[in-house]
Amino acid sequence: MTITSFSFAGFVLLTLVLYYALPRRPQNILLLVASYAFYLTWSWWYALVLAILTLANFVLARRIRAGGTPQRAVLWAGVGINLAALAVFKYEDFFVPDLLDRLNTWGVESGAGGLDILLPVGMSFYIVAVISYLIDVYRKQVTPATDLVDFALYMAYFPKLLSGPIERARDFLPRLAAPRVVDNDQLARSFTLIVLGVVRKLVLADTLTLMLPRGVFGNPNEYGAPQLIGYLLIYALALYNDFAGYTNIVRGVSGLFGIELSANFATPYFSRNLTEFWNRWHITLSHWLRDYIYFPTSRALLRRNPSRTNIPNLFLPPLLTMLASGLWHGTGWTMLLWGALHGVYLVGERLLALWRPAGPPQHQPRWRQLFAMLVVVTLVVLAWVPFRAPDVPRALDYWQGMLDLSDLRRPTVRVFVVILPALWLDWVQYRRGDELVFLRWRRLAQAALLALAILAIFLATQTDTGAPFVYQGF
Amino acid sequence: MMDRSAVKEKIRTFVLNELIRNPGYNLGDDEPMITGGLIDSFSLAYFGVFVEETFGIYIPDTDLTVANLDTLNQMADRVMQDAS
Numbered sequence: 001m002t003i004t005s006f007s008f009a010g011f012v013l014l015t016l017v018l019y020y021a022l023p024r025r026p027q028n029i030l031l032l033v034a035s036y037a038f039y040l041t042w043s044w045w046y047a048l049v050l051a052i053l054t055l056a057n058f059v060l061a062r063r064i065r066a067g068g069t070p071q072r073a074v075l076w077a078g079v080g081i082n083l084a085a086l087a088v089f090k091y092e093d094f095f096v097p098d099l100l101d102r103l104n105t106w107g108v109e110s111g112a113g114g115l116d117i118l119l120p121v122g123m124s125f126y127i128v129a130v131i132s133y134l135i136d137v138y139r140k141q142v143t144p145a146t147d148l149v150d151f152a153l154y155m156a157y158f159p160k161l162l163s164g165p166i167e168r169a170r171d172f173l174p175r176l177a178a179p180r181v182v183d184n185d186q187l188a189r190s191f192t193l194i195v196l197g198v199v200r201k202l203v204l205a206d207t208l209t210l211m212l213p214r215g216v217f218g219n220p221n222e223y224g225a226p227q228l229i230g231y232l233l234i235y236a237l238a239l240y241n242d243f244a245g246y247t248n249i250v251r252g253v254s255g256l257f258g259i260e261l262s263a264n265f266a267t268p269y270f271s272r273n274l275t276e277f278w279n280r281w282h283i284t285l286s287h288w289l290r291d292y293i294y295f296p297t298s299r300a301l302l303r304r305n306p307s308r309t310n311i312p313n314l315f316l317p318p319l320l321t322m323l324a325s326g327l328w329h330g331t332g333w334t335m336l337l338w339g340a341l342h343g344v345y346l347v348g349e350r351l352l353a354l355w356r357p358a359g360p361p362q363h364q365p366r367w368r369q370l371f372a373m374l375v376v377v378t379l380v381v382l383a384w385v386p387f388r389a390p391d392v393p394r395a396l397d398y399w400q401g402m403l404d405l406s407d408l409r410r411p412t413v414r415v416f417v418v419i420l421p422a423l424w425l426d427w428v429q430y431r432r433g434d435e436l437v438f439l440r441w442r443r444l445a446q447a448a449l450l451a452l453a454i455l456a457i458f459l460a461t462q463t464d465t466g467a468p469f470v471y472q473g474f
Numbered sequence: 475m476m477d478r479s480a481v482k483e484k485i486r487t488f489v490l491n492e493l494i495r496n497p498g499y500n501l502g503d504d505e506p507m508i509t510g511g512l513i514d515s516f517s518l519a520y521f522g523v524f525v526e527e528t529f530g531i532y533i534p535d536t537d538l539t540v541a542n543l544d545t546l547n548q549m550a551d552r553v554m555q556d557a558s
Contacts, residue, residue, distance in 0.1 A: 136536060139536065141536050141537075170536075272511075273514075275514040275515070275516060279514075290515065291538075292535070295519045295522070295535040295538055296535055298516070298519035302519065302520060302523040303523060303526075306523060306524075308520070317516075317519070354495070361511040362510075
């Protein structure tokens, strides 16, 4: 059941009716049952894996705080179990065939092959969330959950199950226990998020994806430089609107139940430096990486040598963090290349910062801010090539093709019909620093925009692309 | 018992010299440094180690957040919270 389907809308409606018919305590049980029912529409196997990991982590967290066994040993066992589960489901097809190839080249024959196990959708998201829970329990940042229903709901809550946001237990569990207020303001916010999300996904992302030739990243040599540049821009906007659209929808849906989910995007393509970009793009994952990889690595290195200019202090934390991000996203060398590129970008930015004093970007002249945005967006968009390319050689071909001025075929100008509204939407939000700026518009303008959105959604759905959400693949 | 104003001045000197790298900058006590774009949130790792070494106080990684440590006053308050 995809979240832009009518069946999902019906599922949410039915759950809402039952939810508001129940008193407070059974509401969480209903949400848990609904979450597992939703997951079962994908696969009973996925639900079983989730249930086992939920029970294991519930027990492990309590063991970390219990006396007797060394806490650190239980923590590492817990982190190990979760990473091993992820490795089995997500990475074995990446590492095992590669390992077998190497063994073969060394003359070691092996009859083993890849396990061909399908990655349970959403697993990458709930695994990192629960690892942060175990670490926070160990650090005494959060008390271990005593209520299995609430903890299981933290793991399985259906609006965030497939692709996040990656919530921290110490933020999310109190929300499950807090009174839920769904007043007119909350309803307005939720419906606005849902409409924005559907527009981003169905009108913008899916239409832009339709404009991408199917094999452009697989056969870049068949296209001219302007085409490759144009299609890369289209991909960048499609990817962003796809994931931002998903997040808007699930946050809106969750708001209808009175449970807030964290924002994941804040007009990232208007960032003036790479650090700002990572505070605006997939925010919950970026902050997870910062808190559980970047900060511990940085602090460990700084304790050994507190100098800012020490090479390991400058290079290692950003590189390790972004390589981990690449590894989280995917199982190929292309994702590692993407992560490494962003690591290098961040290192470059830190090196530059050593030579010039910092100052608030908003105090800089407008032209300089625009130039910085252009540089950032160029670097980010260039890095999407390995993110999307099937392998590294073809990513290199794509970059090379963008510089080949012997073929100047252009993409159709029709793409601007979609690119311009996509940019406009972000620009309006960016200027006011408010994703729900439309709620401050006059009623007439709101009604006109809503009518336009509904018309656009209707027109867009006449062509069923059936495109799944990109981040469900992670 | 540490004096709050002395703590704040030590933090100010560290922030101007090491994080902003502009000792002449006129930094206000309540000026948002991270949300204002003066420093990035990754710089908070340096702040965490500085607090450990200067005041002997450990701030957990998960407390090194923009919401907790955006201004000089917030930084000083966080140090004083553990010092008291």
